[in-house]
Amino acid sequence: MATSVETGHSPRPDARPEPRSAAVVAAPAAAQWHDEPAPSASEFSPGIIGASVAVLVLFVAAWEWLPRLVGIPEFILPPASKVWSEFLRMLANERLLWHAGITTLEVIVGFALGALLGVVIGFVLGLSPKTELVLSPYILALQIAPKVAFAPLFVMWLGYTVYPKILVAILIVFFPVMVNVLTAVRTVDPDMVSLARAFSASRLQIFRLIEYPASLPPLFAGLRIAATLAVIGVVVGELVGGNMGLGYLLTYGEGQGNTAMVFVTIIVLTLIGIVAYAAVVLAERKVLHYLPRAQHTAV
Secondary structure, three states: OOOOOOOOOOOOOOOOOOOOOHHHHHHHHHHOOOOOOOOOOOOOOHHHHHHHHHHHHHHHHHHHHHHHHHOOOOOOOOOHHHHHHHHHHHHHHOOHHHHHHHHHHHHHHHHHHHHHHHHHHHHHHHHOHHHHHHHHHHHHHHHHOOHHHHHHHHHHHHOOOOHHHHHHHHHHHHHHHHHHHHHHHHOOOHHHHHHHHHOOOOHHHHHHHHHHHHHHHHHHHHHHHHHHHHHHHHHHHHHHHOOOOHHHHHHHHHHHOOHHHHHHHHHHHHHHHHHHHHHHHHHHHHHOOOOOHHHOOOO
16 A cells, blocks of 8 residues: 655545645746746856947947048038037037936836836736727727827927827837737636636636736836837927927937037937836846746847
């Protein structure tokens, strides 16, 4: 007769398995990743960092000397040294940091509100197929409509304030986040949900322990895309109707024929986008630390 290794006694033939909670049912879905090593604080070796810096140095050197060698006028493509001088001038005379702060604030607010709206709508549509059938044509039409066309309308409604730029950013950020969350909820393993229901899990427990954790990796993938799109949305709003922000400086530099000023503004906008993207990546690695390192991409 088989005996229990732990107690030395044979199990009772009429013994029933102890009931398990929904948390125990959902645990394997998350625990299967915990055996993998957590990603290190930095995945970039000194050699990779050095190669990246070398590429940057070569790019700046080519930017500085190649236009002169091929005879490109400075008013078309100013050298890197002139762009740097213009950057210092804008810091002193054009309130560059103040305009950059306005744009950064608009990006943060637009990204946060657009992502929140996308998450909520994505979960609602994913958990309610009938609601998706009712609302999906209108959401799709809103996405197809060019966002640039909304910017003048928002300016007429709200004036030359920060609100039109934030609204354009919300419209651009909303769709990729919503689609990723909706797809994640719809692709949850139905057997896992059925098993949780067999153990008397409530609808809230199924969402909290199964559907919500399964949606996090696609959600952060959407947030990566949205972080860069938020900068685009804000700049579009500032170009159409703005009297402050980096988009306004772009228009001002164009009107003055100051190519170096335009380059400085573009570089600052790029840095804002890189910081926003890096913040999302850092948050993703903190929240999804249990995933295998291979599932975290460097870009």
